[in-house]
Amino acid sequence: xxxxxxxxxxxxxxxxxxxxxxxxxxxxxxxxxxxxxxxxxxxxxxxxxxxxxxxxxxxxxxxxxxxxxxxxxxxxxxxxxxxxxxxxxxxxxxxxxxxxxxxxxxxxxxxxxxxxxxxxxxxxxxxxxxxxxxxxxxxxxxxxxxxxxxxxxxxxxxxxxxxxxxxxxxxxxxxxxxxxxxxxxxxxxxxxxxxxxxxxxxxxxxxxxxxxxxxxxxxxxxxxxxxxxxxxxxxxxxxxxxxxxxxxxxxxxxxxxxxxxxxxxxxxxxxxxxxxxxxxxxxxxxxxxxxxxxxxxxxxxxxxxxxxxxxxxxxxxxxxxxxxxxxxxxxxxxxxxxxxxxxxxxxxxxxxxxxxxxxxxxxxxxxxxxxxxxxxxxxxxxxxxxxxxxxxxxxxxxxxxxxxxxxxxxxxxxxxxxxxxxxxxxxxxxxxxxxxxxxxxxx
Amino acid sequence: xxxxxxxxxxxxxxxxxxxxxxxxxxxxxxxxxxxxxxxxxxxxxxxxxxxxxxxxxxxxxxxxxxxxxxxxxxxxxxxxxxxxxxxxxxxxxxxxxxxxxxxxxxxxxxxxxxxxxxxxxxxxxxxxxxxxxxxxxxxxxxxxxxxxxxxxxxxxxxxxxxxxxxxxxxxxxxxxxxxxxxxxxxxxxxxxxxxxxxxxxxxxxxxxxxxxxxxxxxxxxxxxxxxxxxxxxxxxxxxxx
Numbered sequence: 275x276x277x278x279x280x281x282x283x284x285x286x287x288x289x290x291x292x293x294x295x296x297x298x299x300x301x302x303x304x305x306x307x308x309x310x311x312x313x314x315x316x317x318x319x320x321x322x323x324x325x326x327x328x329x330x331x332x333x334x335x336x337x338x339x340x341x342x343x344x345x346x347x348x349x350x351x352x353x354x355x356x357x358x359x360x361x362x363x364x365x366x367x368x369x370x371x372x373x374x375x376x377x378x379x380x381x382x383x384x385x386x387x388x389x390x391x392x393x394x395x396x397x398x399x400x401x402x403x404x405x406x407x408x409x410x411x412x413x414x415x416x417x418x419x420x421x422x423x424x425x426x427x428x429x430x431x432x433x434x435x436x437x438x439x440x441x442x443x444x445x446x447x448x449x450x451x452x453x454x455x456x457x458x459x460x461x462x463x464x465x466x467x468x469x470x471x472x473x474x475x476x477x478x479x480x481x482x483x484x485x486x487x488x489x490x491x492x493x494x495x496x497x498x499x500x501x502x503x504x505x506x507x508x509x510x511x512x513x514x515x516x517x518x519x520x521x522x523x524x525x526x527x528x529x530x531x532x533x534x535x536x537x538x539x540x541x542x543x544x545x546x547x548x549x550x551x552x553x554x555x556x557x558x559x560x561x562x563x564x565x566x567x568x569x570x571x572x573x574x575x576x577x578x579x580x581x582x583x584x585x586x587x588x589x590x591x592x593x594x595x596x597x598x599x600x601x602x603x604x605x606x607x608x609x610x611x612x613x614x615x616x617x618x619x620x621x622x623x624x625x626x627x628x629x630x631x632x633x634x635x636x637x638x639x640x641x642x643x644x645x646x647x648x649x650x651x652x653x654x655x656x657x658x659x660x661x662x663x664x665x666x667x668x669x670x671x672x673x674x675x676x677x678x679x680x681x682x683x684x685x686x687x688x689x690x691x692x693x694x695x696x697x698x699x700x701x702x703x704x705x706x707x708x709x710x711x712x713x714x715x716x717x
Numbered sequence: 718x719x720x721x722x723x724x725x726x727x728x729x730x731x732x733x734x735x736x737x738x739x740x741x742x743x744x745x746x747x748x749x750x751x752x753x754x755x756x757x758x759x760x761x762x763x764x765x766x767x768x769x770x771x772x773x774x775x776x777x778x779x780x781x782x783x784x785x786x787x788x789x790x791x792x793x794x795x796x797x798x799x800x801x802x803x804x805x806x807x808x809x810x811x812x813x814x815x816x817x818x819x820x821x822x823x824x825x826x827x828x829x830x831x832x833x834x835x836x837x838x839x840x841x842x843x844x845x846x847x848x849x850x851x852x853x854x855x856x857x858x859x860x861x862x863x864x865x866x867x868x869x870x871x872x873x874x875x876x877x878x879x880x881x882x883x884x885x886x887x888x889x890x891x892x893x894x895x896x897x898x899x900x901x902x903x904x905x906x907x908x909x910x911x912x913x914x915x916x917x918x919x920x921x922x923x924x925x926x927x928x929x930x931x932x933x934x935x936x937x938x939x940x941x942x943x944x945x946x947x948x949x950x951x952x953x954x955x956x957x958x
Contacts, residue, residue: 277807277810277811278807278811281796281799281803281807284798284799284803285796285798285799288798288837289798553794553795553796553797554790554792554793554794554795555794555795555796557767557790557794558788558790558794558808558853559811560767561765561766561767561788562766563808563811563812564811
């Protein structure tokens with residue numbers, strides 16, 4: 275087996291282009307996947323035309339909320355391009371400089387302050403169906419966020435007004451009397467007056483007024499709470515049921531490394547076995563010089579070792595840019611090693627079934643991409659039945675188990691590392707047995 | 718000496734070999750001929766130990782030096798990225814030859830490939846590849862050498878050199894069994910011919926005996942002198958077109 279291993283290493287050394295492609299291609303693909311996963315969607319570039327006069331405010335009770343606050347909220351949600359006029363905004367959309375424009379009309383403050391009319395924004399965009407959908411979705415979200423922020427400002431102003439009505443004092447509203455009595459101060463004042471009144475119709479009238487004032491003060495206090503509830507009726511509290519939350523960027527590292535591990539190992543193992551058949555050497559080797567099991571183990575281990583080294587180097591390299599817990603290195607090694615061996619077993623089974631290197635490489639390649647894709651499909655994103663089918667496919671191939679093992683090793687995520695390692699070990703045995711069956715055919 | 722007894726090989730319902738028996742003496746050169754699908758390659762691969770027969774057995778007498786059966790497949794089984802010497806050294810180690818380096822030197826000398834020992838096999842001509850292919854079969858100095866259509870794809874000059882080499886081996890006591898489609902090679906080089914058709918051994922004898930056994934006569938009443946004509950006539954008479 276050592277002679278065969280030395281021969282394979284010699285052939286690898288002389289196949290520099292193949293080796294370079296075998297390393298560069300998966301690493302490039304892995305980094306692209308990693309980047310795509312680690313970067314959230316970018317903010318849409320939107321022209322914002324604020325036609326309101328500077329300093330315009332919405333009057334709520336005795337308080338003013340500046341309209342500029344709304345524009346500020348909107349700017350936070352999009353990549354805002356301040357634009358002076360509507361015509362300029364239209365020109366920017368047509369030239370493709372911005373995806374859309376939001377026009378805040380000059381009368382928005384007056385409409386928000388009035389009780390009879392609703393304030394409106396104007397949204398302009400163009401593009402194809404996909405772009406429209408994307409822009410519309412992004413803008414709806416941004417506008418909803420801005421509306422929520424602005425309504426909180428208004429709610430706070432209203433709550434302050436209610437507080438002043440309850441407490442009394444100077445309301446600060448033009449025409450309001452100074453040192454006004456607060457609604458909550460009226461019941462004790464009335465009780466004092468009633469106590470000094472003899473029984474009769476005047477006292478009865480005062481007692482009815484006291485009952486009303488008490489009821490009004492209690493309900494106005496409650497309305498402050500109601501206002502804050504209306505501004506955000508449902509608050510969200512998140513609870514992670516098991517495991518540790520994996521940051522998106524370190525999960526992307528794990529995905530990138532696992533994809534590289536799989537690509538290199540599968541292509542190398544499948545190619546190495548298929549090469550024996552392509553060179554017509556398989557029959558010569560298997561006439562007692564090497565056992566079938568020995569040949570498969572040698573190829574799987576060779577591929578596993580090569581991919582392990584590349585994946586570990588990749589993990590270490592990325593670790594220079596992304597924070598990784600290096601104290602967990604032994605667990606990384608275990609996850610990478612068992613993942614590599616499982617991929618090696620799958621690779622040799624592909625190689626044993628194919629007649630030539632090109633067919634084996636194509637088969638390995640065609641299998642790798644869907645496996646990686648399916649393993650990353652989140653639950654709930656597809657129908658229940660389809661997700662079950664995807665889960666079964668992911669379960670019987672080593673990519674998902676390797677991903678889970680490495681994620682558990684690097685990020686302490688769930689499911690636990692031990693379970694994933696056992697899964698990989700079982701798959702190694704199964705694919706090894708499949709490869710052994712495939713190698714029965716010698717021609 | 719090689720002894721083949723009652724060999725039968727079945728692939729499912731199909732019988733590739735049916736109760737085939739023969740012996741090859743030390744130093745004897747025996748040709749296996751027959752139409753396509755006759756079972757020639759199956760017979761040789763069983764002799765070489767690549768396949769196990771469904772029934773029957775193969776025995777050989779080991780030499781004082783050297784052991785087993787050397788095998789030369791029809792298509793050269795070589796690693797094209799390795800040099801001639803590296804291919805020989807690899808198989809010498811895999812065959813557990815006592816002194817691999819000496820065996821490589823010996824085979825380079827015998828095959829006349831010393832000057833090309835450092836060349837990658839991918840850069841060799843078809844004839845030279847076949848020489849390396851034969852050399853690998855001889856690395857363990859085997860008592861029996863099985864060659865599956867060894868002269869296919871060789872030009873006449875290369876064929877001549879190959880047969881000269883193989884006859885030399887037989888002269889040193891190696892039992893040689895080879896299959897071929899070129900019946901003229903049987904007439905020129907083989908001491909005995911085995912004719913197979915549909916897995917059955919139809920004839921076992923010298924080329925001269927085969928010519929005499931072939932049905933039909935030439936215009937002057939003499940037996941058919943051309944071996945190819947005799948071969949076709951022999952098979953046709955037994956229902957094989």
